[in-house]
Amino acid sequence: MSNNSLVSISDYSKEEILSILDSAADFEANPNRKSLDGKVIATLFFEPSTRTRLSFETAVIRLGGSIIGFSDAATSSSSKGETLNDTIHMVSSYADAIVMRHPLEGAARYAAEVSPVPVINAGDGANQHPSQTLLDLYSILKTQGTLENLTICLVGDLKYGRTVHSLIMAMSHFNPTFKFIAPEELKMPDEYKVFCKNHNIPFTESTELTDNFNDADILYMTRVQKERFQDLMEYERVKNVYTLKNEMLENSKANLKILHPLPRVTEIDPDVDSNDKAYYFQQAQNGLYVRQAIVSKVLANMPII
Amino acid sequence: MEKKLKVAALKDGTVIDHIPSDKLFKVVHILHLDTCKNQITLANNLESKKIGSKGLVKIADRALAENETNKLALICPDAKINIIRDFEVVEKRPLVLPDEIREVVQCPNPVCITNHQPVQTRFFVLKENDKTKLKCRYCEREVKAEEVRIK
Numbered sequence: 001m002s003n004n005s006l007v008s009i010s011d012y013s014k015e016e017i018l019s020i021l022d023s024a025a026d027f028e029a030n031p032n033r034k035s036l037d038g039k040v041i042a043t044l045f046f047e048p049s050t051r052t053r054l055s056f057e058t059a060v061i062r063l064g065g066s067i068i069g070f071s072d073a074a075t076s077s078s079s080k081g082e083t084l085n086d087t088i089h090m091v092s093s094y095a096d097a098i099v100m101r102h103p104l105e106g107a108a109r110y111a112a113e114v115s116p117v118p119v120i121n122a123g124d125g126a127n128q129h130p131s132q133t134l135l136d137l138y139s140i141l142k143t144q145g146t147l148e149n150l151t152i153c154l155v156g157d158l159k160y161g162r163t164v165h166s167l168i169m170a171m172s173h174f175n176p177t178f179k180f181i182a183p184e185e186l187k188m189p190d191e192y193k194v195f196c197k198n199h200n201i202p203f204t205e206s207t208e209l210t211d212n213f214n215d216a217d218i219l220y221m222t223r224v225q226k227e228r229f230q231d232l233m234e235y236e237r238v239k240n241v242y243t244l245k246n247e248m249l250e251n252s253k254a255n256l257k258i259l260h261p262l263p264r265v266t267e268i269d270p271d272v273d274s275n276d277k278a279y280y281f282q283q284a285q286n287g288l289y290v291r292q293a294i295v296s297k298v299l300a301n302m303p304i305i
Numbered sequence: 306m307e308k309k310l311k312v313a314a315l316k317d318g319t320v321i322d323h324i325p326s327d328k329l330f331k332v333v334h335i336l337h338l339d340t341c342k343n344q345i346t347l348a349n350n351l352e353s354k355k356i357g358s359k360g361l362v363k364i365a366d367r368a369l370a371e372n373e374t375n376k377l378a379l380i381c382p383d384a385k386i387n388i389i390r391d392f393e394v395v396e397k398r399p400l401v402l403p404d405e406i407r408e409v410v411q412c413p414n415p416v417c418i419t420n421h422q423p424v425q426t427r428f429f430v431l432k433e434n435d436k437t438k439l440k441c442r443y444c445e446r447e448v449k450a451e452e453v454r455i456k
Contacts, residue, residue, distance in 0.1 A: 008445065084422050106418040106443025125416050127444055191447060 004298045005112035005119040009130040009166045014173040017137065023293035024138050024286070031289060035296060036065030042095035043069035044087070045122070046078060046102040051262065051284070052122050052131070056099045059291035068095060085114050092117045097298055100124075118298035126162050131294055132261055133166040135287040140218055142286065143257040143279060147174040153213040156222035156242060156267060158182040159189060163261045164222060168192055168201075178203040181212055183238040185229060209242055214251045219244070221260045221267050221280075239266055246271045259283050318343070318365040320387040320394075321377065326350050328381045329360030335376045335455050336362075336369075343367050356383070375409050376455050378402045382437070402430045402437065402450075410439060411454045417444035426456075 006012070012020070041060045045053050048071060057067050068091075070076045078087055084107060091098055092115045100111055101122040108121035108128065123129040141147050152171065154164045158180055168178065178196065180188045184207060196203050206212050213219050224242055229235035243266055244258070260268060260280040272278050324332055329349045332338075338345055344365035353359035369377075369386065377384060378400035388396040407427050412419045419426045419441070427442040437450035 084418070102418075103416070104418045104421055105414060105416050106412075106441065106445070109443045110418050110422070110424050124418075125444070 004300075005115070005121075006130050006294060006298060007108045007112050007119065007121045007124075008128040009133045009170045011130070017134070017170060017173065020134055020290065020293045020297060021138050021141055023296065024134075024289040025142075027289040027292040027296075028286075031292065032062050034064035036060060036063040036299065039065040039096045039299060040094060041065050041067055041295065042091045042098045043067055043071075043122075044076070044091060044098060044100045044102075045069065045071045046073040046076070046100070046107075048072050049101050049123060052101060052129075055284075055287045056120075056122060056131075056291050056295070059288055059295055062288075063292055063296070065295075069099075084111060088115045088119075097295065099295075120294060120298060126160055128166060129162055130166065131287065131291055132163050133170050134294065135283065135290040136163065136167055136220070136259060136261070137170055138286050138290050139257070139259055139279060139283040144217055144255060147171070149175050149177075150217040151177045151179065151215055152218045152220060153179040153181060153216040154188075154220050154222070155181045155209060155213075155244075156224050157186045157228060158222070159186040160225075160228060161222045164188075164220065165192055167220065168195065172196075172199045172201060176201060179212060179216060180205045181207070181209055183207060183224070183234075183242070185234065185238075186224065209244070210248065211251070213256070215253065217253060217255055217257075219252075219256060219258045219277075221258060221264070223260075223263070223265055223267060242267055243269055244272055245269045246275055249275060249277055252277065315346075315363045315365060315389045316392055318363065318367055318389050319369055320364075320389060321362040322359070322385045322387060323353065323356060324360040324362065324381050324384045325356055326358040326360050329362070331380050332360070332362060332377065332384075335380065336364075336373060338362070338364070341367070372407075372409050374398070374400060375402060375406050379406075379410070379437075379450055379453055379455060382450075405429055405442075406439070409456060411456050412441045412444060412446070413448050413452070413454060414441065414444045414446045417441060417446070419443055 043053055043056055053071055060067055073079055088111050097118045099120045099122050100108055102124050105125035105127040108124040112119040121128055158164050224238055226235050256277050257279040258277050262284055326349055346363040349360040351359050382400055386398040387394045408425045410426055410428050412426055418424055428439040431438045431440055438447050440447045
């Protein structure tokens with residue numbers, strides 16, 4: 001196994017997280033370089049995720065590297081029944097690093113175990129998506145000037161939303177206060193509340209969005225997905241309650257920024273887009289610099305064979 | 306006196322004592338005693354001061370492998386293993402779970418990679434206030450020890 005793989009945000013220490021964010025700022029200042037000249041990066045997308053794939057591929061191409069891979073399992077040999085082990089071995093004989101998206105949870109950890117080249121997890125089912133977490137942290141740092149002592153309000157699907165779970169883990173290094181706002185069906189699982197208690201992280205819980213974020217520095221919205229509800233009437237009710245509108249931001253703090261991992265559906269009204277506090281599109285763009293930093297880090301200090 | 310006789314009746318082998326009565330046949334199942342050709346004595350619903358009602362298994366000429374004691378530690382952590390040599394109890398072994406168990410437990414998460422690809426399961430053993438939880442190394446889900454499915 002290559003120790004340089006990035007499977008889960010918990011693989012990185014506080015220092016490593018901060019060094020990635022430093023490096024991302026460098027790439028933002030100068031995103032076009034030839035530091036990956038001659039390197040081949042494989043992007044193996046066993047399920048489609050156009051946004052993440054394009055972001056990783058752009059990151060590599062802007063650093064002078066080349067891309068091989070596939071964007072859908074239907075066009076790969078896994079559709080012929082090849083095991084993940086065999087696919088990874090085959091690809092690792094061509095590529096210097098592998099970026100992988102897979103619908104099964106734990107696929108990335110397994111791939112990192114069997115692969116002789118570093119594996120970057122670009123999402124394994126509902127489990128982990130560490131490059132999303134790092135770009136969330138970068139966006140928070142960039143807009144607030146610090147990661148320390150912030151009040152972060154997490155809204156929407158806190159039960160199944162992997163981005164919010166990873167964000168709690170990553171922010172635990174920086175003395176945060178959390179506010180969890182979710183409908184009853186999609187409340188934060190106990191596991192993460194126990195994690196907060198064990199790390200002395202204060203948090204509050206609420207089911208109503210209105211006015212609960214006036215002391216927040218970050219409002220992190222997530223998509224409430226229809227398929228998570230058994231009762232569709234309940235979904236219709238929740239969908240309308242959890243829509244952020246421009247007028248709701250009147251009493252919010254001046255430094256508040258609104259983040260969203262995108263794609264959004266109805267949870268942020270388009271009238272918020274023109275508000276200076278809306279940051280979700282810049283957040284997506286930050287993903288490019290963070291992914292340049294990640295790819296560069298996993299390829300650094302590789303043994304020369 | 307009666308208890309001593311039961312144990313002493315085995316010349317060489319393993320005695321698993323203090324199995325909760327409702328777990329006896331689970332133990333039979335996970336040790337594959339139904340197909341084991343060694344001499345086996347099973348007893349159940351014996352009086353026990355400690356747990357009320359207990360089961361007992363005696364297997365002649367067989368030592369338990371590590372993955373077998375790991376399985377026992379999951380389903381009946383308070384049972385005791387006695388190793389018998391020449392009618393004497395030469396070792397009393399408490400059941401202790403290691404920090405990581407491999408290939409013993411099936412991940413309960415239906416979309417975990419270990420349930421779809423030929424991957425050996427690996428679980429970290431977490432202890433939280435007397436309660437044991439297992440965490441899948443791959444999908445990172447946690448499961449209570451008493452709810453695990455043993456392979």
